[in-house]
Structures are given as C-alpha cells and as structure tokens.
Amino acid sequence: MKKILTVCALGLLPLFSTALLAEEAGKEAEKSKVAGFELSGNLTAMNDYVSRGISASDHRPALQGTFNANHETGFYVSLFASNVDFKNGDHTAMELDPSVGYTKEWESGWSVDMGILQYLYPLSSHNPLSNQTNHLDYREYYMGTGLKVSNTSLKVKYYYSDDNMGSGFSSSYVDSQLAYEIPGERSVKTTLKGHYGLAFGDYIKIPGAGLGISQFGDYSAGVALDFAAGFGAELDYIGVDKKGRDLNTDWQDNGRLVLSVSKSF
16 A cells, blocks of 8 residues: 555655746746736857957957846837957957847837937947047947748848947948757757848948948857756857948958857846
C-alpha cells in the first residue's frame, strides 16, 4: 500500500509543480504591470557596439541595458544605455537613449510604430583638442510600418533629426529589416535576420562633398537564438558600402562579425 501511495504521489508531483509554477508566473505577471504598463527589459553583452554600420565602441566590447514600459493602449516609454567610445578626442563614455512612442499591430499582420528618440551623452566632457565643450545630444523623430505573414516579417522605419550629434546638420535614415523564424517544434527558437539601412541628409552630404558622397548604406545578416529562461544569442555579419567606408575612415569599417548574448527579464 505504501508503495502504491508513493507511486501516486510521485505521479502527481509534476502536476503540483506545474500548478505552482503557473501560479508563480501569474504573480510575476501581475508584479510586472504598473498602472496598465507592462514592464520588461534586457541586459546584453557584445564584442562591438555597432550603430547603423558604424562602431560606437571603437571595436571594443560593450555592455547594454534596455528598460521598456508598454501600455495596453499602445503607448510606450523606453530607455537604452550603453558604453561608447567615438574615438574623436573627447571623453564620451556613455550613451542614454530615452524614447516615447505609440505602436499598434492588427490581426492582418500590419503594424505601425512612431515616436521620439533622444540621444544623451552625460559623460561627454571637455575636448582637449579644441578647448571646447562638446554638445553631442540630439533628438530623432521616427515612424514606421511592418507586415508579418506566417513566420516572415518585414519592417521599414524612417528617422529624422534636424541636429545630428549636435552638428547643426539634418540627417535622415531608413531602416529595413527582414526576419524569418524557422518553423517546427524545438527547444531553441531560431530566427534568420537581414537588414539594410540608408543614411543621407546634410550630415552626410556636407562632410562628404569633397568625396562626392551624399549618402551611404549599411547592411547585416545573421541568426538569433532564443533559449529558455529569457536567454538569447545573436551572431551578425555587419558592414557598410564603399561610400560609408570612404566617409568614416577613422573607424575602418570593413565587414566583421558581431556576437551578442542577452538575458531578458
């Protein structure tokens, strides 16, 4: 009889464990909501912080964090932080990017996203080369749309600034992203990703006038893996076209591999 009871207890243990885990998950979900906002975030480590094809960490490792608060109406606020090194003679070491916006996705797969993104460099300081204080902070406005059909999604977003990197010059950037999630039952979700971006505007045209450059493109192709417990990894090959390499010679932006690992919470 004792053996029978023991077997029954062991058989029911997974059910009790599942129920307890579900209850804990429910409690965590409730805790992550504040005034209708769902809170989330992630920490990411990578061997190079690349922004629009250009290294923002002088080809050195970077540690980044993102915090998101998404409201049930579609309104959201976000904060991104990373170490940076622009290799331009100043002491800029940190980037903080708060943003506010609105996003909505319909059952048809169409989606929209629009908002304002502020770039802040709080540790930017005195430039010993020019004996002046650098004002790199600037703001971008963005709007985009996307379409998801089955396991494939396409997103296109346009960014505009009237004072890129505090230069007084306007800039535009078009970002296009294509992703395909490999179907099938597996423990690790695998997504193939591709990207192409185009930068143009006075911020590019004026310094590139002597080279006949008014725009340049950047691209990437890679794979993203989503593991259990919110862990992820991504490997991308990233580069810029010839015009981008000619314009950004200080960074020597030849094609390279960028590996990142992350933990979501």
